[in-house]
Amino acid sequence: MPNTDHLRIQAVILGIPTGCVTSYGEIAHRSGLPGRARLVGRVLREAGEQAALPWHRVVRADGRLAFASGSKAFREQKRRLAAEGVTLNGVRVDLSLFGWQRDLDAELWSPDAWVHAPRSGH
Template sequence: MKPFTEKVIAIIMEIPEGYVMTYGQIARQAGSPRAARQVVRVLHSMSRKYQLPWHRVINAKGEIALNDETAAIEQQLSLESEGVVVINKHVDLDTYQYNDERK
């Protein structure tokens, strides 16, 4: 496994319940600021294997960005069960964004 992928997995695993991070934020913290799409790929291919809290990752606008309506509803329900308010697939990043900025 590549170091970037390992870092992405570690960062996602550390997102606390009731908080979210963005794809780009995770990419930056993993050392590759322009690799938000790679974060999407890691989530898609490794969420089950590593039991990642995939539902805590949203886009930079604070939106649930899944095209699959069933998965989007699952993500919303998972976030809401942790106390995150989701309105029209949107999460207030000022309130719920986790900021554990790494160097």
């Protein structure tokens, strides 16, 4: 049985929209676990096929696929991304075109955005 952190990570991965990619670090951040990108990789490895996670939508922070170029896993990830309309420029996905970005306005102006904001010394 996966622990709570693993379940939160899996939920974020399941939420990546079709035709988009995001990084291991972004998934960790959205899961409430900033700095835990390696845990995201571990969760993906351990989840297995039965979890049906869209692992192919997860890339490195610079848009590169995590697998060695030309490997079976690389080719499969590239194939799955292409089927969703995501193209690679060499071994990278252009994150400005296909990245699942956070909505900065929503983060800044949501009702609870300022609850945990640091206060100034005034």
